[in-house]
Amino acid sequence: MSASLEVRELSVAYGKVEALHRASLRVSDGSIVTVIGPNGAGKTTLLGALMGLLRYSGRADYAGVDLGDVPVEARVARGLCLVPERRELFGELTVEDNLRLGAFQRYRRADPTIGADIAGVYERFPRLRERRGQLAGTLSGGERQMLALGRALMAKPRLLLLDEPSLGLAPRFVREILHIIADLRKTGVSILLVEQNARAALQIADYGYVIEAGEIVLEGEARQLAENPRVIESYLGGGSGA
Amino acid sequence: MTADIVAWLAQDGITNGAIYALLALALLLVFAVTRVIFVPQGEFIAYAALSLALMESGRVPGTVYILLGGGALAAAMEIARAVREHALSRLPRILALYVLLPVVIAAIVWWAVPRKLDQWLQILLVLAMVVPLGPIMYRIAYQPLASASVLVLFIVSMAVHYVLMGLSLVFFGGEGLRSRPFSDAHFKVGMLDVSAQSLWVVFASMVLIGALWLLFERSIYGKALRATAVNRIGARLVGIPANLMGQLSFLLASFIGAVSGILISPITTIYYDTGFIIGLKGFIGAILGGMASYPLAAAGALAVGLLESFSSFWASAYKESIVFTLIIPVLAWLSLRSRHVEEEDE
Numbered sequence: 001m002s003a004s005l006e007v008r009e010l011s012v013a014y015g016k017v018e019a020l021h022r023a024s025l026r027v028s029d030g031s032i033v034t035v036i037g038p039n040g041a042g043k044t045t046l047l048g049a050l051m052g053l054l055r056y057s058g059r060a061d062y063a064g065v066d067l068g069d070v071p072v073e074a075r076v077a078r079g080l081c082l083v084p085e086r087r088e089l090f091g092e093l094t095v096e097d098n099l100r101l102g103a104f105q106r107y108r109r110a111d112p113t114i115g116a117d118i119a120g121v122y123e124r125f126p127r128l129r130e131r132r133g134q135l136a137g138t139l140s141g142g143e144r145q146m147l148a149l150g151r152a153l154m155a156k157p158r159l160l161l162l163d164e165p166s167l168g169l170a171p172r173f174v175r176e177i178l179h180i181i182a183d184l185r186k187t188g189v190s191i192l193l194v195e196q197n198a199r200a201a202l203q204i205a206d207y208g209y210v211i212e213a214g215e216i217v218l219e220g221e222a223r224q225l226a227e228n229p230r231v232i233e234s235y236l237g238g239g240s241g242a
Numbered sequence: 243m244t245a246d247i248v249a250w251l252a253q254d255g256i257t258n259g260a261i262y263a264l265l266a267l268a269l270l271l272v273f274a275v276t277r278v279i280f281v282p283q284g285e286f287i288a289y290a291a292l293s294l295a296l297m298e299s300g301r302v303p304g305t306v307y308i309l310l311g312g313g314a315l316a317a318a319m320e321i322a323r324a325v326r327e328h329a330l331s332r333l334p335r336i337l338a339l340y341v342l343l344p345v346v347i348a349a350i351v352w353w354a355v356p357r358k359l360d361q362w363l364q365i366l367l368v369l370a371m372v373v374p375l376g377p378i379m380y381r382i383a384y385q386p387l388a389s390a391s392v393l394v395l396f397i398v399s400m401a402v403h404y405v406l407m408g409l410s411l412v413f414f415g416g417e418g419l420r421s422r423p424f425s426d427a428h429f430k431v432g433m434l435d436v437s438a439q440s441l442w443v444v445f446a447s448m449v450l451i452g453a454l455w456l457l458f459e460r461s462i463y464g465k466a467l468r469a470t471a472v473n474r475i476g477a478r479l480v481g482i483p484a485n486l487m488g489q490l491s492f493l494l495a496s497f498i499g500a501v502s503g504i505l506i507s508p509i510t511t512i513y514y515d516t517g518f519i520i521g522l523k524g525f526i527g528a529i530l531g532g533m534a535s536y537p538l539a540a541a542g543a544l545a546v547g548l549l550e551s552f553s554s555f556w557a558s559a560y561k562e563s564i565v566f567t568l569i570i571p572v573l574a575w576l577s578l579r580s581r582h583v584e585e586e587d588e
Contacts, residue, residue: 051479076481088476090469100462101469105481107462155481 004029005050005159005192010058012042012049019045021214022058026207027159027192032185034193034201034222036235037211043194044085046211047161050192051075051082062159077105079158085167087148091137095128098136098147102154114154121150124180142173149180159190166197178204198235202226210235249434251551257440257509258523259547260447261502265524266543267454267536268495273528274471275491277392278384281399284521285406286499288514290372291507292410295419297364302355304413305371306348312378313344319382340378347371361422369500376496377489384492385485403518410514418516423508443505450501451540454494467491519562523550529569532576 005027012020020042027033035043049056052072060067062080070078090098099121100107103114122129125146131139136147145165152160165181166174174197181191182204195201202208208225210218218230225231265283272280293303317340324332347370354367383402387394427438457464470477470487478484503517510516527543546565553564 053475053478071483072478073481073483076479082479084475084479086475088473088479090472090476092472093465093468097465097469101465101477101482102480104462104466151480 004063004190006061007050008059008061010046010049010056010060012045012054012056019214020049020056023211023214023216025209025216025219027190030185030188030190031206032182032191032193032204034195034198034205034208035211036195036198036201036208036231038234039196041211042214043211044163045214047082047084047163047192047194050161051080053082073105076155079156080161081152081155081157081159082161083148083152083163083165085163087144089136089139089144089147089151091135093136094133095136095139095147096132098151099128099154102151103156105155117154117156121153124153125150141168142170142177145169145173145177149177153184157189159192160184162191162193164195165193166195166200174200198231199226202236246434247555251555252548253434253436253440255548255551256544257443257547258550259527259544260444261506261520262524262527262543262546263540264447264450264498264502264543265521266527266531266539267451268498269521269525269528270531270533270536270539271467271471272491272495273533275467276380276384276388276488277395279392279396279399279525280495281396281403281518281521282379282406283495283499283524284517284519285403285410286372286375286496286517287503287506287520288410288414288512288517289375289406290368290500290503291421291512291517292414292419292514293368293371294364294504294507295421295512296414297351297355297368298361298421300355300358302352303368303371304409305368306351307413308409309344309371309374309378310348312375312382313340316340316378316381319386340381344374347374361424365504368504369497372500372503373493373497376492376494376499379496380488380492385488388484388488407515407518414514416514418511418513419507420511421504421507437509439508443509446501446505450498463490523547523565526565526569530572 007023007025009022009024010020011018011022023042023046025033025035035046037043045054048054050060050067052067052070052075062078067075090101093101096118099118100114103111103117106114122132127143128146128150131143136144139147149165162181165177169177178200181193184191193201193205202222202225205222208220208222209216210225210231218225218228220228226236269280269283272278289305289308293305296303317336320336320340321333324330324336351367351371354363379402383398384395387398423437423439424442425438429436429438429441458468466477466482467487467490469480470482470484474484477487499521502520503512506512506520523546524543527546528539530542530545531538531540533539546568549568550561550565554561557564
C-alpha cells in the first residue's frame with residue numbers, strides 16, 4: 001500500500017478568518033517533503049487539518065483514498081501520525097507508558113511486536129531508556145521531542161506529520177533530531193516536515209513548499225529552493241538555522 | 243461522651259465513609275476523563291439497592307424496562323449515525339450490544355425472579371441490569387455533546403438526574419426498601435458490636451479501590467483513561483477514541499454506584515431518591531480532595547463519613563448542613579490558591 005498524500009485546494013477557516021487558502025501539495029511515497037514559512041503562515045493549521053483536528057474544505061487523499069471527515073483515531077489506524085508543536089505528552093505518566101500508549105491501537109489488535117518496538121525506540125533514543133521510569137513532565141525540551149517522536153513511531157506510522165521538531169532545541173539537538181528524521185525514511189516512512197528552521201529542513205528534504213499568509217507561494221526540489229534568491233533572502237539569510 | 247460511643251460513631255463513620263470514598267473516586271474518574279460532573283451517580287445506588295430488594299421479595303424490578311428502553315434508544319441513535327455515515331457493517335454489533343444483550347439480561351431476570359435464587363446470584367443479576375445503564379447513558383446524553391463546556395455538561399447531568407429519578411419513582415414507587423444483609427453475624431470487639439455487613443462494606447470498598455488502582459497502573463485501558471484525563475489532544479493523536487474512554491469511565495462509575503447500592507441497602511432504607519444525597523456526599527469528598535487527586539478524594543470522603551457520624555451525635559438536626567458547609571472553606575481555599583486552570587492545558 002502506498003503512503004502518498006495528495007492535497008488539493010485545502011482551505012481552513014477559524015470563524016471568518018481564513019488561515020489556509022487553497023493549498024495544494026504532494027508527498028510521494030517514501031519521500032521527505034518540507035513546508036517552510038514564517039510564524040503564523042498556516043503551517044500548523046495545515047497539519048491539524050490533515051490529522052482531522054480541524055475542519056477543512058477541499059480534498060486530501062491519502063494512499064489513494066479521500067480522508068473526508070474520517071476521525072483522528074481512524075487516521076491513526078490508517079498510518080497517519082502527527083507530532084505536534086506542543087508535543088502533547090502525557091506529563092503525569094512515565095516515559096515508558098507514553099510509548100506504550102503510542103501503540104494503543106495495536107494493543108487493541110493484540111499486536112505481539114509492541115515490546116520489540118519499544119526496545120527499538122530505546123535503541124534510537126538511548127536517552128529515553130535511561131529515563132524510562134521517569135514522568136514525562138520532568139523531561140527536558142530535547143528529551144520531550146525525542147519522546148514525542150518515539151511515541152509517534154510506536155503507532156507504526158506510514159506518513160509522519162512533524163510540526164517544528166527543532167523548536168526550542170539547542171543546535172546540537174537540532175542536528176540529532178534531523179539526523180534521526182532523515183534516517184526514518186530508510187524504514188519506509190514518508191514525512192511531511194513543517195519547519196521555521198528552513199536551512200535545516202531543506203538539507204534533509206527532497207521537495208519543499210514555501211507558505212506565506214496561508215498560501216503556498218513557491219515550490220520546488222529542496223536543493224533548488226535552497227538556492228532560490230527569494231528563499232535565501234527571507235529564510236536562509238541572517239545567520240539563522242543550524 | 244465515652245470511649246465506646248466514640249468507637250461506635252467511628253465505626254459508623256468509616257462504614258459510610260468507605261461508600262463515599264468509592265463514589266468520590268468514580269466522580270473524579272468521570273470528571274477527569276469526560277469533564278462531566280456526574281450528578282446521576284446516585285441513581286445507580288438507588289436502582290441497584292431497590293432492584294435487589296424487589297428481587298428478594300419475588301418481584302421483577304422495573305430496572306429491566308429502563309434497561310430495554312435505554313438500550314433501544316441508544317441503538318436507534320447508533321443506527322441513525324451508521325446510516326448517515328454509510329457504515330451499515332456496524333449494524334450487527336450495534337444490535338448485539340444495545341438490543342440483544344439487554345433482552346438476554348431481562349429474560350434471565352424474568353426467569354430467575356420466581357425461582358428465588360441464592361442471594362449472590364441475585365446480586366450478579368442486579369449488576370447485569372444496572373451496570374450497562376452507565377455506558378447507555380453516556381451514549382444517549384453525553385456523547386453527542388462531548389466537546390461542550392463543563393457548564394453545559396453539568397446542566398445535562400442535572401437533566402439526566404431528574405429523568406432517572408422520575409423513572410425511579412415510576413418503576414419502584416415511593417416506598418422505602420431494604421435488602422437482606424449478606425450475613426447476620428455480629429462480632430464483639432471490646433465493647434463494640436460490629437455487624438458483619440459493616441465489615442463487608444469496608445472490605446468490599448478496599449478490594450474495589452485496589453482493583454481500580456491495578457487497572458490504572460497495569461492495564462493499557464486504565465493508562466489510556468489516565469492519558470485522556472491528562473491530555474485530551476495527546477490522547478486523540480495516539481488514536482485513543484474519546485467515545486470509548488467516555489463509555490469506559492461511565493461503565494466503571496455505574497459499576498461502582500451499583501456495588502455501593504448493593505452494599506448499603508441492608509444497612510439503610512433506600513427510597514427512589516436516596517441515591518442523590520449519598521452521591522452528593524461522595525462529591526463533597528472529591529471536592530475536599532481538590533477534584534484532582536484520587537487518594538485525597540478517598541481521604542476527603544472518609545472525613546465526610548466521620549464528620550457526618552459525629553455530628554449526628556451532637557447535632558443530629560444539622561448533620562447534613564454541617565457536612566455540606568464543609569465545602570465552603572475548602573472552595574475558598576482552592577480558589578485563592580489556584581490560578582485559573584485552562585481546560586486543555588498540559
